[in-house]
Amino acid sequence: MSRLRSNKVVNQAGTGAPELTYGAVVPATGTISGAGGINVTGIVTAASFSGDGSALSGIDASTLKDGSNTKVQAVSTGANVTGNVAASGNVTAVDGTFSGNLTVQGTTTTIDTAVTSVDSLSLDGDINLVDNSKIKLGVGTDLQIYHDGSHSHIVNSTGNLRILADGVGDLVLTSKSGEEAILCAQDGAVTIKHDNATRFTTTADGIDISGNGSIKVPVGTTAQRNSSPTAGDFRYNSTEGKFEGYTTEWGEIGGGGGITTEASVASGAVVTLDLTAAQDHKVTATGICTITCTGGTEADSHTVRIINSGSATIGFSTYFLFPSGSTPSLSSADGSINLISFTVNRVGAAGTQLLAGASVNYS
Numbered sequence: 001m002s003r004l005r006s007n008k009v010v011n012q013a014g015t016g017a018p019e020l021t022y023g024a025v026v027p028a029t030g031t032i033s034g035a036g037g038i039n040v041t042g043i044v045t046a047a048s049f050s051g052d053g054s055a056l057s058g059i060d061a062s063t064l065k066d067g068s069n070t071k072v073q074a075v076s077t078g079a080n081v082t083g084n085v086a087a088s089g090n091v092t093a094v095d096g097t098f099s100g101n102l103t104v105q106g107t108t109t110t111i112d113t114a115v116t117s118v119d120s121l122s123l124d125g126d127i128n129l130v131d132n133s134k135i136k137l138g139v140g141t142d143l144q145i146y147h148d149g150s151h152s153h154i155v156n157s158t159g160n161l162r163i164l165a166d167g168v169g170d171l172v173l174t175s176k177s178g179e180e181a182i183l184c185a186q187d188g189a190v191t192i193k194h195d196n197a198t199r200f201t202t203t204a205d206g207i208d209i210s211g212n213g214s215i216k217v218p219v220g221t222t223a224q225r226n227s228s229p230t231a232g233d234f235r236y237n238s239t240e241g242k243f244e245g246y247t248t249e250w251g252e253i254g255g256g257g258g259i260t261t262e263a264s265v266a267s268g269a270v271v272t273l274d275l276t277a278a279q280d281h282k283v284t285a286t287g288i289c290t291i292t293c294t295g296g297t298e299a300d301s302h303t304v305r306i307i308n309s310g311s312a313t314i315g316f317s318t319y320f321l322f323p324s325g326s327t328p329s330l331s332s333a334d335g336s337i338n339l340i341s342f343t344v345n346r347v348g349a350a351g352t353q354l355l356a357g358a359s360v361n362y363s
Helices: none
Strands: 063-066 069-075 078-081 135-137 143-147 152-156 171-174 180-184 190-194 197-203 206-209 234-237 242-246 250-253 261-267 270-274 280-294 301-316 337-346 353-362
Touching: 261 270
Parallel strands: 261 280, 270 280, 280 301
Antiparallel strands: 063 069, 069 078, 135 143, 143 152, 171 180, 180 190, 190 197, 197 206, 234 242, 242 250, 301 337, 337 353
16 A cells, blocks of 8 residues: 655645545544644534534534424523433422423422422322421411321311312211211211211201110209290209209109108207208107298199107298188197198299198098
8 A cells, every 4th residue: 555755745736735535534543733724515524522612613502403403592591491301310400490290200309498389289199297297278377287196187267167078978977997976968967976876867857866875954953044045945953853844934844753752850840841852741740840941833732741749739831821811720649640732832032822731630
C-alpha cells in the first residue's frame, strides 16, 4: 500500500484546500487539528463528541427533538416537556404542578409539609394515621375523625351530624361481634335491640315493645311531679307508693301492691294516721285517745280498726265528718273492736275532709 509523506498538501492550483475525492481515514492514533476550521456541507458521523458544544454554531441548543417534534423546550423559567418523563433514579424538585394525573406505584412520603389543597383524591389502598392524627373536613375543620389510642372519635362542631344511608339498604349500627344494636329501615321502622333481641320498634302509629320483662317508668315523690304535666303523663309516686297518671289532674293508677297496713299503739294519746303510707290502719288503744291524720289523696278509701286494750274512749279530729254531723259512740269495753271507714273528700289548704262511717262493738 502506497503512502504519501509530506509536511504540507495544497491544491494544485495553489489556492483553496486539496480535494480528497474518495475521503480520508484518520487512524486511531491520529487526529485532525489546527487553528482553522472544518467546513462540511454533508453529514458528519462520529462515535462520540468531546466538549460542551457551546462554540458550535447553527445548532438550536434550546430544544431536543424526536424527528421534527420538539420534546424539550428551554424557557426562561426552566424547560417545558411534551410527552412522558421517565427517570430510573430520584427526581428532586422544589415545587411541582400537574395539570393531568399523577400516578405513584410506590410509597409517597410527605415530611414536615402540609398538603394544603387537593381537588380530588382516589386511592386503592389504605390511609394509615398514627394516634391523635386527625382527618379534618370543612373550611373551618368542622368535622374531625381520629383515634386517641383508646377510643375513636367523630367530632362535629357546626350544624347537625347526619349519617345518610342513601341507597337501597338500611342504616345498621352493630357491635364488634356483628350483632345489630340499632336498625333504621328505609322508609320504615327504627328497631333497638338488646343482645340481638328486639326490644323497641317504632310503627306508623306508635311503638311496639317486645320481650317478657317489664318497663321501668319514672319514679319520684309528690313534690317531684312534672311542673307542667300534660294528659297522658304516667309515673310512680314514691311518696304515696302508687302509680299515677295525669289527665286534667294527677290520679291513682292501680298497681299490684295491694292494701298496706299501718299499726299504732296509743295510751291516752293522739294517734296520727299517715294516709300516704297505708290504706288500712290498726289502732290498739287504752285510755282517752284522739284519732287524726296527715297526707292523703282525694277519692282514696281507708279503714281504721280500733281494738280496745283495756277501757278506751276514742275521739276524732275535725277532719272526720260523720252522717248528720254526729260522732258515733264507740264501745269502750276491754277487747271490743270498732271499725271506721272513710273516703278522702279533699286535702290541702281548704282543709282535709274525710267522709266517715262507723261499725261499732265487734266482740
